[in-house]
Amino acid sequence: MPEAAAPGHSRREAAVIYASKFIKDGDVVLVGQGLPVLAALFAKNHHARDCVIMHEYGVVDLDPPRAVELAHPLLAETATYLCDMLDALTSLLSRADCAFLGAAQVDRYGNVNTTTIGDYFRPKVRISGSGGANDIGSIVRKSVIIMDGQERAKFPERVDYNMTPGYFRGSRSDRDRLGLPGKGPEAVVTDVGVYRFAPKTGEMYLSGLQPGATVEEAREKTGWRLKVAKGAAGVKPPTAEETNLLRSLDPRKVYLR
Amino acid sequence: MISPRPREAAKRSEIFRSKVVSVGEAVSTFVKNGNSVAFASSAGRMSIAVAYEIIRQRRKNLMFASAGTGAPCLDLLVGARAVTRAEVSFTMVSCYNIRRAIELNGEARQKGYSFQLEDYSNLAMTLRFAAAAMDIPFIPTRSLRGSDIERLRTFKGKEKLALMKSPFKDRSTVVVLPPCRPDVAVMHAHFADAEGNVVAYGPAGSDGWALKAANHRVVTVEKVVPNEFVRKNKDATFLPGFMVDAVCEAPYGAHPYGLFGFYDLDEQFQREYALQSKTQEGFDAWARKWVLDPKSRDDYLEMVGRDRLKGISTGRLSALA
Structure with a gap:
C-alpha cells in the first residue's frame, strides 16, 4: 500500500488524531478495541481533558498514562468507577454521548462486520465476533468508526455478515422501525478519508481526505460508486505537537505498530 | 463497636466442610x-x-x-x-x-x-x-435487532433467540433470549x-x-x-x-x-x-x-x-x- 504520508506523521497517526476530534470536552464515550483506544486517550490528553472514557467490561473514567491493551489491569487502576458488563452496556451506555468502534469491514450503508469473511457457515476467515460492538452500535446515541488500512475488500457494497447494523440497505428510518435506540454511525475515519452518511438513505460519502490522499485513491479503495461531497478537500493535517503527543501516549507501540 | 464472634474460636457446626480442594x-x-x-x-x-x-x-x-x-x-x-x-x-x-x-x-x-x-x-x-441466575424463562433486549446475529443460527436454531411484542402499552417488538x-x-x-x-x-x-x-x-x-x-x-x-x-x-x-x-x-x-x-x-x-x-x-x-x-x-x- 502506498504510504504517501506528509512529512512528520503517518496516515494512521493522522487518522487517529482526526478521529479524536469527534470527542468534545465533557463527553461520555464508550470505547471499543483497537485504534479507538488510542484516539480516546489522545482526546483526553489533548482537547477533552474532562471526557469520561469507559470500556464495556466495567471500567469507567479511566485515565492511563500510556496506551495498553483493552483488558490490561492498568486501565482499571486509573478508573473512578468499576461495574459489571450488564450495567456498562445498558444503563451507562444509554447515557453516553457517543461510542468509538473499530471495524474489519464497513459497507455503503455503515453496516459493520468483524465476525467472518466469506460465507458465515463456511467462513474464509474468522475474525473476532461482536464482543460488545453490536450492543454499542444498537444502543448508543451515535458512533464513530475508525478503520485502519482502508482497501476495497474492507469497504464493500455490502458486508459479508451484518454484525452491527448501520442503515441496513439504505434507509435511516429502518432503525426506528426495528426499535434500535441509537441513531447509528455518524462518521467513518480511515487512513484515506473521512466519510459521513446521507440524511435519508444513510449512504456513506466522502467528506474529507487525509493528508496526502486523493479522491481517486478513495474511489479505488471503495467497493461501490463512492459519492463525494461538494468541496471535499484535504482535512487539516495534525500539527507536530499533536503527532508528538500521540507518539508519547503509545511508547510501546501497542497501536502505532 | 460490635466485633464479630471469631469463627475459629467458636466450635464449628457439625456440617461445616472445607471447600478447599486441589x-x-x-x-x-x-x-x-x-x-x-x-x-x-x-x-x-x-x-x-x-x-x-x-x-x-x-x-x-x-x-x-x-x-x-x-x-x-x-x-x-x-x-x-x-x-x-x-x-x-x-x-x-x-x-x-x-x-x-x-x-x-x-x-x-x-x-x-x-x-x-x-x-x-x-x-x-x-x-x-x-x-x-434469576430463573426466568427468557429476557428481552433492544440489542441484536436486525443484525445477522439475530438472523443466522448454527446449532441452536430456534433456541438461539426470538422476537416478541411487548404485552404492555408501548407494543414494541424486542429480541428475547433464552437463559x-x-x-x-x-x-x-x-x-x-x-x-x-x-x-x-x-x-x-x-x-x-x-x-x-x-x-x-x-x-x-x-x-x-x-x-x-x-x-x-x-x-x-x-x-x-x-x-x-x-x-x-x-x-x-x-x-x-x-x-x-x-x-x-x-x-x-x-x-x-x-x-x-x-x-x-x-x-x-x-x-x-x-x-x-x-x-x-x-x-x-x-x-x-x-x-x-x-x-x-x-x-x-x-x-x-
Whole structure:
C-alpha cells in the first residue's frame, strides 16, 4: 500500500488524531478495541481533558498514562468507577454521548462486520465476533468508526455478515422501525478519508481526505460508486505537537505498530 | 463497636466442610464429559489453571459459554479438542485453534473434529446468564435487532433467540433470549476462605452473572484466607460462600493473563502461544510442554520463571493477605 504520508506523521497517526476530534470536552464515550483506544486517550490528553472514557467490561473514567491493551489491569487502576458488563452496556451506555468502534469491514450503508469473511457457515476467515460492538452500535446515541488500512475488500457494497447494523440497505428510518435506540454511525475515519452518511438513505460519502490522499485513491479503495461531497478537500493535517503527543501516549507501540 | 464472634474460636457446626480442594479434584468432581462450562473472563479473571486441568484430564464433548473475552480459554480447549460447541460473543484473531476449527480450509474440519460456534453479543450472553441466575424463562433486549446475529443460527436454531411484542402499552417488538444455565462456572479471583466466600476486586464483566447462573461453581484463587479476612473485607466479597462448591489455591492462576491489583499480562508468553498454535502440531507441542508435562502448578511457575513472574507483578492487592 502506498504510504504517501506528509512529512512528520503517518496516515494512521493522522487518522487517529482526526478521529479524536469527534470527542468534545465533557463527553461520555464508550470505547471499543483497537485504534479507538488510542484516539480516546489522545482526546483526553489533548482537547477533552474532562471526557469520561469507559470500556464495556466495567471500567469507567479511566485515565492511563500510556496506551495498553483493552483488558490490561492498568486501565482499571486509573478508573473512578468499576461495574459489571450488564450495567456498562445498558444503563451507562444509554447515557453516553457517543461510542468509538473499530471495524474489519464497513459497507455503503455503515453496516459493520468483524465476525467472518466469506460465507458465515463456511467462513474464509474468522475474525473476532461482536464482543460488545453490536450492543454499542444498537444502543448508543451515535458512533464513530475508525478503520485502519482502508482497501476495497474492507469497504464493500455490502458486508459479508451484518454484525452491527448501520442503515441496513439504505434507509435511516429502518432503525426506528426495528426499535434500535441509537441513531447509528455518524462518521467513518480511515487512513484515506473521512466519510459521513446521507440524511435519508444513510449512504456513506466522502467528506474529507487525509493528508496526502486523493479522491481517486478513495474511489479505488471503495467497493461501490463512492459519492463525494461538494468541496471535499484535504482535512487539516495534525500539527507536530499533536503527532508528538500521540507518539508519547503509545511508547510501546501497542497501536502505532 | 460490635466485633464479630471469631469463627475459629467458636466450635464449628457439625456440617461445616472445607471447600478447599486441589484444581485436579475440582475438575474431576465438577467438570464431566458432555457438561456445559462457563468461564468468567470478561474482566481478566480467567481461570487458565482450570482450563489447563481440563486438558490434562482429557475432557471431551464440552459445551463452552462465556460473555466477553473468554476466547483464550476456549482456544486452549478447542486446541485440545475438549469442546465441541460454544455459545460466545467474542473470539480473537490470534485464537488460531478456534480459527482452524471453523474456517473453510481449517485442518481441524478436514480431520473430523467437529466444532460449532453460536455467535451472540457481550450483552446478550450476560443477559442470558442473568436470566438463568434469576430463573426466568427468557429476557428481552433492544440489542441484536436486525443484525445477522439475530438472523443466522448454527446449532441452536430456534433456541438461539426470538422476537416478541411487548404485552404492555408501548407494543414494541424486542429480541428475547433464552437463559444460559451452565453445569459449572469457573472463575479465578483474588482470595477465598474455606467456606467459599470469594473476595474479588476490579471490574466485574459478566463474571457474577455467569457464576450465579451455573449449577456449580469452581473458584480458583491466588490465596486461601481465614474467615476473619473476609469479614474485614466484606465490601469486596463477590460471592457468598453458600454459592460456591470448590475453592482451589492456584497462584498466578490467570497467567498469562492478568489479575487486577496482582499481576499484568505476560505478553511474551501470549505471543509465543499464538505463534505456536498456528498449526495443530505446534499447539500439541506447546500443550505437552506447558500443560501435560509439568507435574504441578509450582513446576509450571518454575518453568515460566520466578523472575519473569516478579516482573509482571504489581502487588498492590497481594499485600492485603
